[in-house]
Amino acid sequence: MIEISASRPRLFILVLGIATLLLIGQALWFYLMGDYVRILLPALLAPLMALATLLAAAGDASRRASAYLALICGFLLIAVELPSQSGFPALWIGLPPILTLVLLPLGPATLLNLALTPIWLALLGNGEADADLAAGYLTLVAVASLALWDRLRQRALLQTTDPLDQECPALTRTRLHERLTGEFERARLLERPLSVLLLHLPQLEMTREQFGDVPRRAMLKTLCQCILRDSRDLDALGREDEAAFWLILPDTTESGALLMRHRLQQAMEQIVLVDTGPLEVRLRLEAPRSGESCQAFLARLQAMTQTLASG
Secondary structure (H helix, E strand, O other), X not given: OOOOOOOOHHHHHHHHHHHHHHHHHHHHHHHHOOOHHHOHHHHHHHHHHHHHHHHXXXXXXXXXXXXXXXXXXXXXXXXXXXXXXXXXXXXXXXHHHHHHHHHOOHHHHHHXXXXXXXXXXXXXXXXXXXXXXXXXXXXXXXXXXXXXXXXXXXXXXXXXXXXXXXXXXXXXXXXXXXHHHHHHHHHHHHOOOEEEEEEEOOOHHHHHHHHOHHHHHHHHHHHHHHHHHHOOOOOEEEEOOOOEEEEEEEOOOHHHHHHHHHHHHXXXXXXXXXXXXXXXXXXXXXXXXXXXXXXXXXXXXXXXXXXXXXX
């Protein structure tokens, strides 16, 4: 399935809007040409496509429903036009599986394409079986599914190896723990100070529930940009969980860490978001204790993070 929920929601909405206008234009064309019998289908599908456009604009929760509505409209149009297309059957027989793979996840799309194989072949062949068309259709479904599967596999591999979080410019939880372990061992070996600033966003879950995913991502991005702008190059910002971040401060004494905390707190107090208002962030400063192991320090930071989330 083409990623429409995160990376290209506006493009998906634009495509649905254009499809709605094309259906309205087709109905008007049939009216002007006097082909009144063919007006009914585009006239009925245009409101459905408009509804799909509105659902796509409503948010992530409704975008899947808009994809199914668009698929239904496409299937009805193809089913009506397919029997009259005697030329270039391979072109027309390729439209349903490609449309399905674009709008649905890979598994359901493949099952639906295989289940609808007899219907599309019967419509194109006027009820007569055609081995060449069947072979071409099944080959297209297999090749397109394999291409999409490889694309999804490459994306999963990239996400696994990418050190940054998918939603904001911060290290992933795994990379964060690796960086913390390295800095802890370095600090102990060189007898250098180490501090960790814990941050929690209590507004994040409320923002998702009330305003959707776009303001939530904007809040995450704004927070990370504010922290990275006021931190040093050797500092490391990572995302511990959904609403918690750790800022690793190598070679930073307690006084220096307190100064960093004060500077970040002042900078965040000046941030006002459009939907949620002033940015609310809870902060807590921690440092390794004498004789404390790395695992014990990590466990203590996780416990303090939970405490910070509880308020």
